[in-house]
Amino acid sequence: MARLGNIRTFIVPIGTNDQTYNLAYASYEKSMLAWIDEVGRVASRGADILWVCAPENGRDPATFPLRMAEFTKRAKAVALAKNIALLDMQPLFGTAYADYGFGGTDRELITADLLHPNDAGGAVYRQAIRNALTHRS
Structure with missing residues (x-):
């Protein structure tokens, strides 16, 4: 990374591709x-x-065994130790993939790749990030 000058806020989505x-x-x-x-x-x-x-x-756990819940648990521990803000999207999407996944749900937030958010899922991300930045202490 080059020197980033006056950038004061870094927003880093993590885990989407790491699960694969x-x-x-x-x-x-x-x-x-x-x-x-x-x-x-x-x-x-x-x-x-x-x-x-x-x-x-929504990827098959037999093929893709890594679970976001464990990534998030570890990220929370690192974030706490390093004084970094963390936003967990799971509660905003639903309890389980079946609540928001591609196909078979009224609240579809994921694309057909079973991994990335669709436009509606992106809107959930944008609003959550906006709220996190607006309400930071």
Whole structure:
């Protein structure tokens, strides 16, 4: 990363694609810590970081065994230790993928790839991030 000058807020969506990799959870934590260090190195002093944890995806757990709930649990621990704001999208989407997933739900928020938010899901993200930034202390 080059020097980022006066950027004061970093919004980083995490977990969407991570759920599809064969990545050890400990490696995920290590990657988060390295990312935080890099942002701290290049950002304005006192810049804010908001991590946005994705909701669970609809991929077959037999093929894609990594679960967003565990990523989020670990991200929350790192965020707490590093004083980083974290927004968990799961409660805003629903309790389980069946509540918001592609096909078979009245509140479809995910695209046909079973992973990424559709336009309605994107609107949920935008509003949640706007609320987080507006109500920060």
